[in-house]
Amino acid sequence: MAEPTQTAIVLSSIELTSHVRQLVLLQKESPLSFQAGQWISLKLPVGTRPPLNRAYSMAVPGTESGELTLVFDRVDGGIGSEYLCRLKAGDEVIFSGPHGHFVLPTTLDKExxxxxxxxxxxxxxxxxxxxxxxxxxxxxxxxxxxxxxxxxxxxxxxxxxxxxxxxxxxxxxxxxxxxxxxxxxxxxxxxxxxxxxxxxxxxxxxxxxxxxxxxxxxxxxxxxxxxxxxxxxx
CATH class of the missing domain: 3.40.50.80 (Nucleotide-binding domain of ferredoxin-NADP reductase (FNR) module)
Incomplete structure (x- = not known):
């Protein structure tokens, strides 16, 4: 069975440091429900056998309007990160998710x-x-x-x-x-x-x-x- 995917539009792409960028996406469908710490898998149309899957965690909790804020480092020679760095407002990205279990424990009884x-x-x-x-x-x-x-x-x-x-x-x-x-x-x-x-x-x-x-x-x-x-x- 094919993995369910969604489409998002790039709202902005800005440089946070000389090697790190922030990408803000807006889903075309209903806002994605996710837990802080989870990630989405971007399906990028690059590489020898596209799509190239690249996982990125959300940097900001979910919003009512559905923005997804991703932050990633640009890897020298990295096909995925270099493609993402070229994206501009209005471009579209396909993704799946959310995924992952690196989330806050239910009980916070210790530091x-x-x-x-x-x-x-x-x-x-x-x-x-x-x-x-x-x-x-x-x-x-x-x-x-x-x-x-x-x-x-x-x-x-x-x-x-x-x-x-x-x-x-x-x-x-x-x-x-x-x-x-x-x-x-x-x-x-x-x-x-x-x-x-x-x-x-x-x-x-x-x-x-x-x-x-x-x-x-x-x-x-x-x-x-x-x-x-x-x-x-x-």
Whole structure:
């Protein structure tokens, strides 16, 4: 059975950083119902055997009018991301979804600890908008790792959130040396916060090379594997 798809029109495409773009789509059909943290699969008319499927998380919760806000990094030589970067207002995109289980737990009885590598922050930002639309039940920590200082996504937005909400902490890190450096820096921050402390709700998002060592750290610290929510995008 063919996967159900929908069509959306591009409303805008803007540059957030020198390597990251934001694409806002508007569905032609009724607004898509999705949970913060989920993603859609774009069906792109490129590649040797189109359509080329590319998954992108929503960066903003759903709206009554149905806009879908996607944020993605432009990969050098990446057929999918380069095609998306060329889209302009009025162009159409076919997609399926929503998909994914990287969503907020039903019960928030512990501190939420989000850890993201670069654009792995996108679904987490969507969750934060849900959480801080009202007073969150407990504290929230975000550790965000970017490849350069000017590539820390939503940096000013998160700084403002930290200044205006006592229950929110934001720890930005810069790791220009690749995934292993990103893991090492993150573990340096996590170890004193996690080891010997009450359990938290860990939610990790990034590449497999980033997420898997961090999940192993939590498991070694006494967490069940199912207690560590993860999402990878490679």
């Amino acid at each position: 939420l600890v989000f850890v993201a590598r670069y654009t792995g922050l996108v679904p987490i930002r969507c969750m934060l908008k849900i959480l801080f639309a009202k007073t969150p039940p407990l504290s929230v920590l975000v550790i965000a790792v970017g490849p350069r200082e000017d590539e820390l996504l939503f940096h000013q937005e998160l700084l403002t959130l930290a200044m205006t909400h006592s229950r929110f902490r934001y720890l930005p890190l810069v790791a220009a040396g690749g995934e292993q450096q990103a893991v090492d820096l993150t573990l340096t921050m996590l170890q004193p916060l996690i080891e010997g402390a009450p359990k938290v709700i860990p939610m990790l998002c990034g590449t497999k090379a980033f997420v898997r060592p961090l999940r192993a750290f939590f498991v070694d610290a006494g967490y069940e594997r199912k207690e560590v929510k993860t999402e990878t995008y490679d």
